[in-house]
Amino acid sequence: MTPTHHPSDATLFEYGGGSLSEPLALVVVTHISMCTECRDRLAEIEAIGGVMLEDLEPEALAPAAFARTLARLDEGATASSREIPRPASGGPFARSPLAPYLGDVADLPWKRLGRGIETVDVVRRRGRETRATLFKVARGTPLPSHGHRGREMTVVLEGKLYDEGGAFVAGDFIEHDADIIHRPSIPADEDCLCLIAVEGRLKFQGVFGRLIPLFVDI
């Protein structure tokens, strides 16, 4: 099935331009991996990046720069290259952009967050407060209403999620700015697996909701 909910042009520009922080970028590219339309949109944006690079006024390198680079051609991989290691195992995420982040998918370190909700910490950046988390929510589980200190981006991996703007199925992408207060929910007859990235700690609503941050780091 082709996703019908996509990142905005602005968000794709942030991913393609390279300004999006890693956890949010991971949610965007996971959607792109499930969406041929957005793959083409990204190709256009990266082509714009290529033209921008091409049209910059060149900055001359030191005269010896090329000779120095030539001398290094036969060395091994460079130390500063932060290549994400290839995952050891297959499974449903084998060819997903998520694969390098998950390690052994058969043995993910699921943590129980509350009744019907399990999570895996996928990546944290910027003082650990910007992070991407896998959520596995059992059918019919109520989720707390919450606000944000930053943006939230979600890609549905399996099942269905209701949120502002309707119902979202596998591959669909949802983005919210900091000013939204929302209460996503899960249908009564289907579990949901999704990847959610947020900037900053959540602000929970209601007496029950306000207690949550006392116990869990989300």
Added chain:
Amino acid sequence: MKDDRGSPTAVETFARQIVAIAEHGDRAAFGALFGHFAPRVKAYLMRLGAPAAVAEELSQEAMLLVWRKAAYYDPRKSQASTWIFTIARNLRIDAIRREAHPELHPDEPALTPSQPPAVEETIAANQQEQRLRAALKVLPPDQAEVVALSFFADKAHGDICRDLGIPLGTVKSRLRLAMKRLRAALGDVL
């Protein structure tokens, strides 16, 4: 050659040079690519705030990655400048921001199906860069500004709108309008 910039011949030549590196470690081809792209990658890094010495090091590093990753380059999927831009972008995020840029899995089977046939693509590649450049030149200045900032500011749009003193919605709608124009200019070329 400055006059050659983005011409169909130059675009094709760069692509062929990367393929020559992949196929037989062609050092002359690498030299030509280095001469053209290393100073532009250095300018890109400096534009994003890297000190000249750091930009000098990293632009050489980027060209080393061009050499090492040449086998992954597919001239049917992207132009040389596009591919080298993504290498420079990812290297900068890695070295300066200390993060990774999550990418599509290289074995992603779905990476290919939406691509047109190879023969058309060769023609398309020749035209795409020129059409994009022409369309970028005639973008309204307020749209051109936010497009450029998306590549050269390393800032979220929330910060860009504060810098420009305009609402976030305005930044987003300018990018949407810009994309609409650029996409129309590319027409059926992509």
